């Protein structure tokens with residue numbers, strides 16, 4: 001798909017990053033496997049992101065808390081890069097009560113959702129949106145205290161260029177927080193479908209192969225890339241998270257959306273018997289993931305907090 005020139009919507013931010021330049025950067029071709037660019041987002045990504053944000057809210061709050069401890073000076077100018085439905089945007093608005101967030105994404109439907117959510121929560125004055133490709137710099141954004149990039153940097157075509165753009169957007173001493181997942185979460189024990197033990201793991205392996213072809217920066221060496229961009233990594237950690245029973249109903253819905261995406265992604269590669277087994281986890285029958293008591297939501301999340309050196 002081709003992205004249009006950057007577009008700014010929402011309210012002006014007197015205290016936030018400067019408004020983007022009115023001239024756009026060149027249109028930029030980029031693909032998002034399995035992504036929709038329409039308002040209804042039929043692949044369920046928007047709902048999946050919202051469910052993830054709810055389930056992993058304590059993890060996100062832990063990260064924003066660590067950012068607050070590392071921050072030097074007030075955090076008022078914040079950028080959420082590849083903001084999606086705004087998991088980071090809203091967590092950061094809560095953590096930093098004086099902050100205004102510029103939510104950047106290539107997908108105008110996602111940005112429209114953020115605007116709607118912000119208004120519904122009475123936060124409209126603190127959020128603006130910028131339709132732009134994070135790999136092509138951040139037009140008009142400067143002096144940011146914090147840039148947040150969660151599960152988004154691996155999507156850009158050229159992470160080196162993207163990080164150069166982030167560095168330019170940060171004020172000296174400002175922070176970049178990067179969060180990346182090792183892939184989609186896991187949910188089931190090996191014997192979840194007795195007729196096909198290990199079906200989830202096998203389909204995950206196929207998905208990893210799909211990602212290796214289509215999303216080559218997933219699992220990149222972010223420490224090295226951050227350092228090469230002239231940012232000082234001050235914290236790096238890996239959290240192996242496991243959410244166990246009793247789980248909210250949203251965990252079953254989340255598992256259903258994730259496994260349905262895996263089912264679609266591996267459609268052509270999976271053994272037919274594994275496809276059938278996956279179907280039994282999704283079809284509303286007795287083995288459906290929305291009904292099971294044995295779900296554990298497992299996700300490995302890496303985080304890096306890096307600073308633009310003061311000098």
Ligand SMILES: C[S@@+](CC[C@H](N)C(=O)[O-])C[C@H]1O[C@@H](n2cnc3c(N)ncnc32)[C@H](O)[C@@H]1O
Pocket residue numbers: 030032049053081082083084085086087088104105106107110132133134135149150151152155156157
């Ligand atoms: C997996 S979602 C993560 C959303 C959100 N940060 C979160 O943690 O829930 C990735 C987001 O990055 C956006 N994205 C992908 N490539 C991008 C690019 N080159 N520039 C800006 N946003 C991009 C997608 O449209 C999508 O909304």
